[in-house]
Amino acid sequence: MMLYSMLIIAYLLGSLSFAIIVSKCMKLEDPRSYGSQNAGATNVMRSGNKKAAIFTLLGDLIKGLLVVVVARFITHGIDGGDAIVGLCGVMAVIGHIYPIFFKFKGGKGVATAIGVMLGLNPYLAMLLVVTWIIVFKLSRVSSLSAIIATLMSPLYAYILMGNSSYFGATTIVAFFVVYKHKDNIIRLIKGTEGSFKQKKPSEDHLDDVVHIAAVTEGIIEETVNEEQIDYYDILGLSKNATDEEIKEAYHTIKSRLPDGSTSVKFVYSAAQLEEAYATLSDSVKRKAYDDAYLKFSEEQGD
Numbered sequence: 303m304m305l306y307s308m309l310i311i312a313y314l315l316g317s318l319s320f321a322i323i324v325s326k327c328m329k330l331e332d333p334r335s336y337g338s339q340n341a342g343a344t345n346v347m348r349s350g351n352k353k354a355a356i357f358t359l360l361g362d363l364i365k366g367l368l369v370v371v372v373a374r375f376i377t378h379g380i381d382g383g384d385a386i387v388g389l390c391g392v393m394a395v396i397g398h399i400y401p402i403f404f405k406f407k408g409g410k411g412v413a414t415a416i417g418v419m420l421g422l423n424p425y426l427a428m429l430l431v432v433t434w435i436i437v438f439k440l441s442r443v444s445s446l447s448a449i450i451a452t453l454m455s456p457l458y459a460y461i462l463m464g465n466s467s468y469f470g471a472t473t474i475v476a477f478f479v480v481y482k483h484k485d486n487i488i489r490l491i492k493g494t495e496g497s498f499k500q501k502k503p504s505e506d507h508l509d510d511v512v513h514i515a516a517v518t519e520g521i522i523e524e525t526v527n528e529e530q531i532d533y534y535d536i537l538g539l540s541k542n543a544t545d546e547e548i549k550e551a552y553h554t555i556k557s558r559l560p561d562g563s564t565s566v567k568f569v570y571s572a573a574q575l576e577e578a579y580a581t582l583s584d585s586v587k588r589k590a591y592d593d594a595y596l597k598f599s600e601e602q603g604d
Contacts, residue, residue: 305386308376312369312390316397319408320361321346328354331554334407336538341401342409344444348538350555359413362398366417369394374421388471391418395475399482410482412448415475419455422468429458443495445486452479533578533591541592545583552579 321333321341330349333341337348343362347355373390377383398414400406420427430451438447452475459465459472480487489495534541537551555575581587 312393313397316394317401321358324357362413363417366414367421370421384467411479536578
């Protein structure tokens, strides 16, 4: 009975999605409604509010840590205690990914998983963070870094602790976290996954975007093929967005930019925001862009 109660409580604690909770408290949009539509710190950062992203990261990490620490305290000296602790950690991650409080639509579980690993063994969490940093330094791709670090967690756990229960728990956690990154994996295979390598347009280019009245189809095709910029993604909209939705999204994102900032949704610059709006708010430019981007997507096999 105690085991079932602990697992249920671990799941419920994991279901506290801090991306959604923090966004509501700070009067931000639901992170599931924009960007990657993922209830995690990275997507909250796309709102332009760094404090909200930090609070989200800490909240998701601490809940995973708390579940494991409390479970270890309760099961101290009990036969099979390690297995119970490991299962509680798994349930916390599952709760984060499929939260009962938020219609089972949560995040990808990376921060909560790190919190769980930290509770199991601080050195395990440290190795995961170091692995993430190394992969990110080499690739500049956040999702790839998270996937590789997560896949390494069972091996690290076995080397550090030699505990079959913890090895099993970290393997299950790795499965769920990697599974939630399936769309990222597909984009990585196709070579279309976003990275932090994207160049910022010059200020002159920003002036051109703001002041030039028309953009020829040839220029748009060149922009799409060379930069592979998805203007709809910059604004967090679908290809079927209405003119009013485009205008509203533009002003919402622009209002969140602090003075002097050039950062929009991590990899996008303020100049690209202006460029996206200038193109999509003009029916002629938008049609030319849509045609050019469709052609580019077909060539890439999307």
